[in-house]
Amino acid sequence: MSPPQFPPSPTRAISSDGPFRALLLENIHPSAGEMLAAEGFQVERVSSALKPDELAERLKGVHLLGIRSKTTVPLAALEHAENLLAIGAFCIGTNQVDLTSANTHGIPVFNAPFSNTRSVAEMVIAEVIVLTRQLFERSQEVHAGQWRKVATGSHEVRGKTLGIIGYGHIGSQLGVIAEALGMRVLYFDVMTKLPLGNAQPAVTLEELLGASDFVTLHVPALPTTHMMMGAEQIAQMKKGACLINASRGTVVDIDALARALQSQHLGGAAVDVYPEEPESNSDGFVTALQGLPNVVLTPHIGGSTEEAQASIGKEVATSLLKYFKAGASTGAVNFPNIEAPLIPGTHRILNVHRNIPGVLRDINRIVSDLNANIHAQVLSTDANIGYLLMDLDQDVSTPVCEAIAGLETDIKTRILS
Numbered sequence: 157m158s159p160p161q162f163p164p165s166p167t168r169a170i171s172s173d174g175p176f177r178a179l180l181l182e183n184i185h186p187s188a189g190e191m192l193a194a195e196g197f198q199v200e201r202v203s204s205a206l207k208p209d210e211l212a213e214r215l216k217g218v219h220l221l222g223i224r225s226k227t228t229v230p231l232a233a234l235e236h237a238e239n240l241l242a243i244g245a246f247c248i249g250t251n252q253v254d255l256t257s258a259n260t261h262g263i264p265v266f267n268a269p270f271s272n273t274r275s276v277a278e279m280v281i282a283e284v285i286v287l288t289r290q291l292f293e294r295s296q297e298v299h300a301g302q303w304r305k306v307a308t309g310s311h312e313v314r315g316k317t318l319g320i321i322g323y324g325h326i327g328s329q330l331g332v333i334a335e336a337l338g339m340r341v342l343y344f345d346v347m348t349k350l351p352l353g354n355a356q357p358a359v360t361l362e363e364l365l366g367a368s369d370f371v372t373l374h375v376p377a378l379p380t381t382h383m384m385m386g387a388e389q390i391a392q393m394k395k396g397a398c399l400i401n402a403s404r405g406t407v408v409d410i411d412a413l414a415r416a417l418q419s420q421h422l423g424g425a426a427v428d429v430y431p432e433e434p435e436s437n438s439d440g441f442v443t444a445l446q447g448l449p450n451v452v453l454t455p456h457i458g459g460s461t462e463e464a465q466a467s468i469g470k471e472v473a474t475s476l477l478k479y480f481k482a483g484a485s486t487g488a489v490n491f492p493n494i495e496a497p498l499i500p501g502t503h504r505i506l507n508v509h510r511n512i513p514g515v516l517r518d519i520n521r522i523v524s525d526l527n528a529n530i531h532a533q534v535l536s537t538d539a540n541i542g543y544l545l546m547d548l549d550q551d552v553s554t555p556v557c558e559a560i561a562g563l564e565t566d567i568k569t570r571i572l573s
């Protein structure tokens with residue numbers, strides 16, 4: 157593992173004076189921009205994702221960045237984003253952000269862990285029925301003027317087994333809805349999970365694959381889930397079963413899936429996510445699955461409903477604003493989580509520093525050398541950084557922050573009041 161990359165020691169603290177700027181990419185719901193604008197942010201909206209070099213350029217002077225699943229945020233984009241305070245991933249997945257580099261640059265990343273989960277579960281249920289009734293094919297035929305009224309190969313979902321890989325927020329909701337349709341639910345998860353309804357855990361992935369009429373993936377993008385459905389696992393599925401992937405494109409070997417569909421080992425598939433996806437709606441798209449029978453292909457729309465997007469917009473904007481206004485990092489996926497109520501009459505300073513011995517001693521000495529009193533202090537650390545929230549009785553925020561910013565160990569210091 158490569159050592160953490162810290163920024164060069166900063167020479168100035170970020171003041172509480174505006175103007176503050178927010179850059180929102182990928183058509184983030186207007187609710188987010190409205191909330192940020194109401195708090196005085198200059199909000200710039202971009203409808204597509206940005207490539208890393210363009211992102212690095214556009215981040216100059218930006219305090220809050222909003223992205224969805226398509227914008228990659230590497231170390232190179234963070235290195236020159238001196239004013240960047242926080243990133244909001246207006247989705248569930250945060251694998252597109254270099255979370256370790258964001259952490260060592262003092263930038264918390266917030267996401268919306270629940271808001272689009274129902275939308276994904278509902279889409280997957282629709283796909284189960286569409287696949288088993290071959291509705292996509294029949295509809296295309298009728299659109300083309302062909303009347304092919306057949307029952308062969310068309311089935312009810314009642315009594316069939318749905319195998320859920322990843323029984324988290326989406327997988328577990330899906331199981332409950334599937335049972336309401338009379339399906340039997342099996343799930344496989346690396347964590348021990350409370351089974352909802354009559355769902356049964358499978359002891360191994362192989363057991364689930366061999367027993368399911370439909371297999372649906374709801375795992376995050378991790379090294380351990382990379383290509384977890386390869387040729388070998390697909391071969392373990394029942395003949396005629398259907399595979400559904402609305403998780404991440406890196407989880408399924410698309411070529412192996414295409415071969416299993418061509419050979420009719422699988423009866424169908426529904427795919428919403430791909431190893432490489434276009435950055436904007438105007439880009440073309442090619443996949444080996446195009447043109448195959450009984451395959452539903454969608455453009456990563458599992459979470460794309462008006463309800464989910466409006467809710468995500470408000471949820472992530474709320475987290476960003478709580479961090480901006482009070483330093484609350486609760487919910488950040490890559491940062492020590494702390495928050496404390498603002499105390500009237502005190503002056504709040506936020507500091508992110510390298511987690512090495514003696515930093516708190518140095519900071520407290522700076523405060524005491526200015527004859528100031530620490531009214532409240534909350535510190536939380538992880539392997540790389542410490543995040544400190546400090547309320548002072550005296551209005552000495554500027555000299556304290558300037559002195560802290562001069563410490564070798566400092567990463568980011570901000571005056572809140």
Ligand SMILES: NC(=O)c1ccc[n+]([C@@H]2O[C@H](COP(=O)([O-])OP(=O)(O)OC[C@H]3O[C@@H](n4cnc5c(N)ncnc54)[C@H](O)[C@@H]3O)[C@@H](O)[C@H]2O)c1
Pocket residue numbers: 248249269272273276321322323324325326327344345346347374375376377378380381384402403404428429456457458459460
């Ligand atoms: N298509 C879309 O638009 C869309 C929308 C939302 C989420 N997603 C994707 O779906 C994923 C799942 O979302 P969620 O809210 O249910 O996440 P979650 O974190 O609540 O659940 C994920 C589950 O997967 C399990 N898991 C991890 N590694 C595993 C493995 N190797 N084998 C089996 N289980 C494993 C975890 O223990 C967890 O229970 C997200 O990470 C995101 O990538 C896609």
Ligand SMILES: O=C(O)[C@H](O)COP(=O)(O)O
Pocket residue numbers: 224225226246247248249250272456457459460
């Ligand atoms: O991670 C997620 O929540 C989903 O993949 C949805 O991503 P999106 O907001 O880019 O559609």
